[in-house]
Amino acid sequence: xxxxxxxxxxxxxxxxxxxxxxxxxxxxxxxxxxxxxxxxxxxxxxxxxxxxxxxxxxxxxxxxxxxxxxxxxxxxxxxxxxxxxxxxxxxxxxxxxxxxxxxxxxxxxxxxxxxxxxxxxxxxxxxxxxxxxxxxx
Amino acid sequence: xxxxxxxxxxxxxxxxxxxxxxxxxxxxxxxxxxxxxxxxxxxxxxxxxxxxxxxxxxxxxxxxxxxxxxxxxxxxxxxxxxxxxxxxxxxxxxxxxxxxxxxxxxxxxxxxxxxxxxxxxxxxxxxxxxxxxxxxx
Amino acid sequence: xxxxxxxxxxxxxxxxxxxxxxxxxxxxxxxxxxxxxxxxxxxxxxxxxxxxxxxxxxxxxxxxxxxxxxxxxxxxxxxxxxxxxxxxxxxxxxxxxxxxxxxxxxxxxxxxxxxxxxxxxxxxxxxxxxxxxxxxx
Amino acid sequence: xxxxxxxxxxxxxxxxxxxxxxxxxxxxxxxxxxxxxxxxxxxxxxxxxxxxxxxxxxxxxxxxxxxxxxxxxxxxxxxxxxxxxxxxxxxxxxxxxxxxxxxxxxxxxxxxxxxxxxxxxxxxxxxxxxxxxxxxx
DNA sequence: GTGGTCTAGACCACT
DNA sequence: GTGGTCTAGACCACG
Numbered sequence: 001x002x003x004x005x006x007x008x009x010x011x012x013x014x015x016x017x018x019x020x021x022x023x024x025x026x027x028x029x030x031x032x033x034x035x036x037x038x039x040x041x042x043x044x045x046x047x048x049x050x051x052x053x054x055x056x057x058x059x060x061x062x063x064x065x066x067x068x069x070x071x072x073x074x075x076x077x078x079x080x081x082x083x084x085x086x087x088x089x090x091x092x093x094x095x096x097x098x099x100x101x102x103x104x105x106x107x108x109x110x111x112x113x114x115x116x117x118x119x120x121x122x123x124x125x126x127x128x129x130x131x132x133x134x135x136x137x
Numbered sequence: 138x139x140x141x142x143x144x145x146x147x148x149x150x151x152x153x154x155x156x157x158x159x160x161x162x163x164x165x166x167x168x169x170x171x172x173x174x175x176x177x178x179x180x181x182x183x184x185x186x187x188x189x190x191x192x193x194x195x196x197x198x199x200x201x202x203x204x205x206x207x208x209x210x211x212x213x214x215x216x217x218x219x220x221x222x223x224x225x226x227x228x229x230x231x232x233x234x235x236x237x238x239x240x241x242x243x244x245x246x247x248x249x250x251x252x253x254x255x256x257x258x259x260x261x262x263x264x265x266x267x268x269x270x271x272x273x274x
Numbered sequence: 275x276x277x278x279x280x281x282x283x284x285x286x287x288x289x290x291x292x293x294x295x296x297x298x299x300x301x302x303x304x305x306x307x308x309x310x311x312x313x314x315x316x317x318x319x320x321x322x323x324x325x326x327x328x329x330x331x332x333x334x335x336x337x338x339x340x341x342x343x344x345x346x347x348x349x350x351x352x353x354x355x356x357x358x359x360x361x362x363x364x365x366x367x368x369x370x371x372x373x374x375x376x377x378x379x380x381x382x383x384x385x386x387x388x389x390x391x392x393x394x395x396x397x398x399x400x401x402x403x404x405x406x407x408x409x410x411x
Numbered sequence: 412x413x414x415x416x417x418x419x420x421x422x423x424x425x426x427x428x429x430x431x432x433x434x435x436x437x438x439x440x441x442x443x444x445x446x447x448x449x450x451x452x453x454x455x456x457x458x459x460x461x462x463x464x465x466x467x468x469x470x471x472x473x474x475x476x477x478x479x480x481x482x483x484x485x486x487x488x489x490x491x492x493x494x495x496x497x498x499x500x501x502x503x504x505x506x507x508x509x510x511x512x513x514x515x516x517x518x519x520x521x522x523x524x525x526x527x528x529x530x531x532x533x534x535x536x537x538x539x540x541x542x543x544x545x546x547x548x
Numbered sequence: 549g550t551g552g553t554c555t556a557g558a559c560c561a562c563t
Numbered sequence: 564g565t566g567g568t569c570t571a572g573a574c575c576a577c578g
Contacts, residue, residue: 014568022244029246041551051570056551064338072425073462073550073578090245091255097238098256102263103143104234107159108227109166112257112265118228119235119256120249126239128249151346151562188347188563288553296518303520315566325555330566347563347565364519365529371512372530376537377417378508381433382501383440386534386541392502393509393530394523400513402523425577462578 003032003039007048015050019058027067027078028090034080038068140169140176144185152187156195164204164215165227171217175205277306277313281322289324293332301341301352302364308354312342414443414450418459426461430469438478438489439501445491449479 005022007015026032038044041059045052059076062068069079105115142159146152163169175181178196182189196213199205206216242252279296281289300306312318315333319326333350336342343353379389416433420426437443449455452470456463470487473479480490516526 016568025241025244029244031244031246040549042549052551053571054569057568059551061338064335070551071578072420072576075550087247087251090247091251094238094242094245094247094252095255095259097234097241098252098259099263101231101234101238102256102259102265104158104162105231105260106263106265107162107166107168108231109168110224110227110231110265112260112267114224114228115231115235115260115265116253116257118232119239120253122232122235122239123242123249123252126236126243128239128243128247128252130249146346153562190563194563290553299515299518303518305518305520314564316564326566327556328554330568331553333566344566345563346561349565361521361525364521365525368512368516368519368521368526368529369533371508371515372526372533373537375505375508375512376530376533376539378432378436379505379534380537380539381436381440381442382505383442384498384501384505384539386531386539388498388502389505389509389534389539390527390531392506393513394527396506396509396513397516397523397526400510400517402513402517402521402526404523427577464578468578 003036005044005048007050009048009050015054016058016061019044019055020061023058023062023067024065025093028085028093032078034078036078038076038078040075140173142181142185144187146185146187152191153195153198156181156192157198160195160199160204161202162227162230165222165230169215171215173215175213175215177212277310279318279322281324283322283324290328290332290335293318293329294335297332297336298339298341299367302359302367306352308352310352312350312352314349414447416455416459418461420459420461426465427469427472430455430466431472434469434473434478435476436501436504439496439504443489445489447489449487449489451486 003023003026005019007018009015011018013021023032023038032038038059039047041052041055044050044055059068063070063076066081067079068076070076101119102115105112140160140163142156144152144155148155150158160169160175169175175196176184178189178192181187181192196205196207200207200213203216203218205213207213238256239252242249277297277300279293281292283289285292287295297306297312306312312333313321315326315329318324318329333342333344337344337350340355341353342350344350375393376389379386414434414437416430418426418429422429424432434443434449443449449470450458452463452466455461455466470479470481474481474487477490477492479487481487512530513526516523
């Protein structure tokens with residue numbers, strides 16, 4: 001399968017949102033390229049034991065967003081437009097999360113060094129590559 | 138006023154949760170010390186144009202948590218118990234946000250260096266002190 | 275009620291789409307101004323004997339589009355941005371329908387005069403004002 | 412080739428319907444006369460990169476309607492019966508599109524003059540003859 | 549096979 | 564009161 005989602009039904013963020021977010025980021029990173037097929041609604045629903053309507057809702061939102069294209073009778077694929085983005089654009093997508101974390105760190109009375117050190121730990125645990133950059137389009 | 142909240146009604150996180158989280162962090166950091174008064178429900182509600190019920194819900198949760206104490210007729214204040222926490226405890230409160238950001242960075246195909254650099258920028262913008270630590274109790 | 279929809283369940287265009295289209299046009303025309311409240315999901319559903327989910331779907335699409343804003347616990351209202359549009363922008367919204375009609379007329383071997391005459395008849399029947407313009411923002 | 416279709420796979424109206432509608436109108440106008448041959452299913456499918464089943468479905472509907480005739484081993488042709496229609500009948504086929512456009516214009520708060528002017532522009536761009544009528548049978 | 553639409557009902561979250 | 568989410572099942576349209 002071209003993409004395997006991480007779905008956590010117990011997560012506070014709704015399932016359909018988990019799908020939407022993951023597709024957005026993978027398209028931005030180039031992990032999903034223009035023309036790539038997505039798993040069918042039914043297949044994805046069955047694979048994660050969720051309702052097809054939930055998957056359909058996620059796909060519909062992504063289509064309205066212009067990220068996915070519906071090919072009638074043939075499933076959905078990544079739209080030609082809006083495929084992989086530059087590193088700076090991808091960083092812009094990451095910024096809100098880090099901005100919120102920075103504010104939390106401030107409210108917690110932590111120093112910048114303490115927060116940076118913890119983030120480095122989290123990045124290592126998440127298994128990010130340590131090169132200066134990656135797969136630049 | 139002893140504390141000024143950052144309330145963003147358009148934020149996806151509910152208003153009452155924004156209040157609760159900010160009080161938690163400031164108590165943990167010592168920014169709010171035992172005995173400090175909080176703005177009254179109606180004052181806080183009016184200042185941010187939100188529903189008094191929303192503020193009341195946040196305060197009630199914090200009271201149930203033991204962080205705030207209700208003094209009849211005199212508003213609420215920070216409870217004596219459970220005041221400032223150690224640096225490691227405060228770091229533990231920050232970790233979830235950074236963990237989520239790290240996963241987003243991975244899905245975006247960014248390198249650890251890129252993410253760290255952006256976080257440093259966010260920390261500087263948020264105005265964190267750069268010393269190795271701060272106001273340790 | 276601030277707005278009354280024309281819902282035709284038997285129409286080939288889906289119900290949720292009828293709602294979306296009508297809100298779009300009324301916002302563009304200024305019939306719905308920024309800040310105006312919309313009927314609640316349940317109220318609209320009951321008034322037209324349709325499922326609340328159907329209404330909710332329409333509202334969600336309009337919110338994703340930026341036309342409506344959700345005020346938590348207080349229903350939805352027209353967003354401040356993207357309120358009434360200029361006459362030329364509204365004409366642009368009408369153009370696709372007329373473009374399609376023009377192509378049909380050509381394929382039907384009709385003359386421009388015949389098509390124009392029929393359109394004039396339709397406009398009169400729809401009850402349009404005949405002034406050179408209307409409620410320019 | 413006796414007819415060249417305008418097929419837009421991304422159009423909301425289904426492909427088979429685009430074919431059916433275009434044949435109907437061109438037969439009504441006389442652009443397709445009794446006995447005229449239509450492109451073969453596989454030729455039309457290949458020319459527009461669509462599924463042969465889709466073309467076949469359209470042709471079958473038109474055959475059931477009596478507009479086309481299947482000649483064994485020789486493709487399809489326009490049936491003798493039901494060839495070109497009178498101008499008033501053709502206008503009746505155009506009316507629904509114009510009726511819908513008129514309602515949209517009303518909801519957009521446009522004046523009749525504005526809508527008529529835009530329609531005139533669309534007709535000119537579509538290349539309609541401006542004579543009072545055309546090729547009346 | 550594909551996705552789309554609608555229904556019905558339940559439960560949750562926010563104000 | 565408000566909207567959001569998810570489930571279950573049915574039916575349709577398209578290729």
